[in-house]
Amino acid sequence: MSNKSLFIKSGFVRAPLQNGVGRYVCQLQRIVLKFCKSHGGSRGIRDFIEQDLVDFAKNSPGTVVYLKPRRHRSPVIVAEYLNGDRVWMSVHQKTHSEITKWIENLRTQQGDVAATRLRKYQYTDHPSIQGPWTPFTFKDPELNTAVLPDPKFGANNRLPVSATEKLRLLFEKQKLSDVQTAE
Template sequence: MKIRELIKYSLNPRIVEDASLPVGYIRNAYYNGVGRYVCQLQRLTIKFCKSSHTSSGVRDYIENGLLNFSRQNPGVAIYMKPRLHRTPVIVTEYLNGHYQWMSVRNFTKTELEMWMETLRSRSGYEISQLISNNNVLTPSVQGIWNPFLNRPTHLNGKTFPIEEQSKFIPELDSATKQLLDMIKQNNLTDMDELNKRDTQKQE
């Protein structure tokens, strides 16, 4: 197959990063594939012309490839709608209510096979620019942080503000408190020495 034919149905990064596309995260049907996989494509309509040259590839695919596609995907309802002198199109409808309209003018049978597989495996959501490659439905297992998280439960019945809980507790002691602690420690050592002397005199 020629390279210019592959480009038509390849996922080009320039298309995905187009500024005109909406911005969002990767979206898919919730929990689809965790247990039983459910194909999101439910209805596929092929509109073509019986005599136009632009629909020759579509007619070839209907005669030689559509039967295999329907056997492999029994859950997809396929409709064919002949229209005289109209551009061939494919309309797909998904479980989430969205539908995709695509023109297949002058497409070959091989291109149609590739595009049919792409449309079948899609979730139905629009292609959008990715804000991030990673996304979770629940940002945190323990929940969003709030000021009362991990607080003692006895505070639930009290009226705020509480004077004891409202006091500012610095990480480091102030210089005044450090000096007072030093004086207190020196006084204790002096008292210990006096007590030792008294015991020695009594002996």
């Protein structure tokens, strides 16, 4: 582990509160659009505010949208999520379409997952007290001391004869009986 991961918070990638199992809850709680009314670098975000902000607010009623005009500052988008994460993004010199895509991206994610060091690849709210499953979990313990190959542990010895195999055997017997009667 490098020193870089010491300052990154650790956690699990999981759906918060089983989000999407019963119904979907948008994780974006608040979005703040900070921009300058006259600076040229804020042109894209001003175009977004004029053309698409009302539609965005109608399509996502659970998200609070704040507009914060600031003089002579670079435009910034700050997204705050239900799990407490804050994502800060500079949109200086970005076009209207780029800002629309970035805001849609912020709306559909659950926080700043990229800045989280994963502790484990799997996570469950109800861990098993019996331990993890392995391919040998329900195997016969005799198999541990057996010298293989052993016909006792062959896969074909335990399977019952299938209906197709029974029909094939009956056909062969009938064929043999027909050959014997013809002689």
